Amino acid sequence: MITDCKTFCVVRYSEPVDDAAPKPWTMQQIAAAAGVSVTTVSHTLSGKRPVSTQTALRIRSLIDQFGYVPDAGARRLKSGRSGMIGLAVPDISHWYFGRIARGVEEMANEYDYGLIICSTSNSDPRREKRYFNLLRTRSIEGLIYTASREIGPTDELMSISASASPIVLADEVVSGLERVPSVTSLNSAGARELGRHVRELGHRRAVIVAGFEGLRSTIERVAGIRESFPDAVVVYGDFEVQSGYDRVDELLARGVEFTAVFACNDYMAVGAMRRLHEAGLRVPDDVSVVGFDDIDIAGVITPGLTTVRQDMLEIGRRSARLLLESLAAGTMRGIESVTLPVELVVRGSTAPPPAS
């Protein structure tokens, strides 16, 4: 059996040496070198059956020496589990989704899963199709999906979720998919507090720069704000800085009067502040501005942005936990959706309206 070992070594090193990565060792080769069967090597690694201390030691030392690592693909084929989950986000480069991604990644890591990122480019159907196929080909065992727009009932997501695939919705629920577990923030409560806060400062005329129309979070936030400002003008943006700027620009042009701007996220709030600044309106002296999310720079810009803090990291973590737990359980049954609390953060961008 020692001969076997040498044989392998010779074969190996006599191959032409080029710059390509050398062929990895197989369990077969380790077994031959140790003079045992692959079964024994496998059991040594998995511990599913006892292996004598002596043999195990020999095998382990050989493994270390060779630098052997079992092939993930073979393992996956046999076990049927890829050890990977997917995260589909509209755009991974957004702070917002980046936070979710990080939370997911942390939790996946904890459960010893890998994470495959799927940027859907704001729900480009072709992209989405590709990523749902990861589920079908069993490249990933489950998917965390964050919607960026209202999904029509004909969508890929619908059909795949109907097949009872392990899916969790993060950050945004999708109508028609009420049975799919989700992790969201308590948008309505946050918006209500925000509205109340501004109302109590004495404001009467407000505008709402909302997010994508039809998106559940947008609907909830607008509704929450309207509890305090029933007749607030609502315009829709796309959550980007520029649209905050543009919407306020249009409102000013239309001659709409307001002393408070509710932006449905901090980025649009920043854009709004910029436009107001350019119009010679001071924040918060002339106009109060609030956002939503509490992004990293919300507290350090001048003035500090009054907003509602969402724990995106936790949304990511909880989504992943939901998914991974249900994978471990082997069923999505009994998985409860989660709604996370939010927190009003009052900073310098809100103040009583001008006396006039």
Place this chain on the structure above:
Amino acid sequence: MITDCKTFCVVRYSEPVDDAAPKPWTMQQIAAAAGVSVTTVSHTLSGKRPVSTQTALRIRSLIDQFGYVPDAGARRLKSGRSGMIGLAVPDISHWYFGRIARGVEEMANEYDYGLIICSTSNSDPRREKRYFNLLRTRSIEGLIYTASREIGPTDELMSISASASPIVLADEVVSGLERVPSVTSLNSAGARELGRHVRELGHRRAVIVAGFEGLRSTIERVAGIRESFPDAVVVYGDFEVQSGYDRVDELLARGVEFTAVFACNDYMAVGAMRRLHEAGLRVPDDVSVVGFDDIDIAGVITPGLTTVRQDMLEIGRRSARLLLESLAAGTMRGIESVTLPVELVVRGSTAPPPAS
């Protein structure tokens, strides 16, 4: 053979129906249903050998009907290619790395590769080890690595790169790994321009809030700035808003006199501006502040931040292209590192120093 088909169908539907995902179809079953061998089905799909139009049609329709999708794991096992690449970043939730990730994702998508994200939590060795193992287990075919601190010569990365694995360094080169292809920005030129710009405004006393000490980009940026301000005080931060704030806080406490702050990234610049604001110093009237990167909100905060624009998206794209091209070529040989141009962006945060 039609009987075979029915047999399969019966077997399938007689299984207990629960909420778990139904077992996927195998090529075996499709073949049986079509009355051909698996070989023929495989060839129909791959086109590596001709299949008669009639047979192909029958097979294809069956595939559609069943919703058959070939198992990625089996495919990978036989072909040895996983169709995945990895991206290791210190923290995916940072705007900066998010941009890189998006660029990588775009390119990977173009080349029909999947992307596995590896958050290294600022080079936590255990995390890194896990991710390098993805390479070893052949879960990923190649890795794009963005360093966040100076890597010691004993690190995992060193050993793995020595084994000629397909690795590309993005955004940051690593000393000792000069032979590994990389994609970086022309930091020195950007910093030089920045320094010259501030110098030409008339400033004489400047401080530099640098990034991690020892990081190549930090060294280059500091050197570039020092061409115009040879005696600038240098303090080191960690690229976060808070450290920009803290370092300036310390400088003020130490009584260091300066009329310009060079921050090595925009986040620290924002933190610096915040601290200056709290100290009653106006930007840019009393102190000019510049950053580096040109993050999304650099142009919309007040005052706008003078900075150097790096194209992170392009860094991601180019890194991915380098990696994927070399995977296609089967060798890392002849792969050229890339250095991307940067652009000085002058905004409102810089102005001549106060007259006094």
Place this chain on the structure above:
DNA sequence: ACCAAGATGCAAAACGGTTTGCTTTGCGCA
């Protein structure tokens, strides 16, 4: 000394595809 029960370890059968070598058939052309 004898037997049941663990401890060990092996051979072989999956897992679900891809690929190779070989057979059979159909067809054009001398």
Place this chain on the structure above:
DNA sequence: TGCGCAAAGCAAACCGTTTTGCATCTTGGT
């Protein structure tokens, strides 16, 4: 009529593990 070659398809090997089902070897209890 016969020959050669391309087209079409099958069986079987293979990829590198995990997981049975069995054999063999100890060991302790009686």
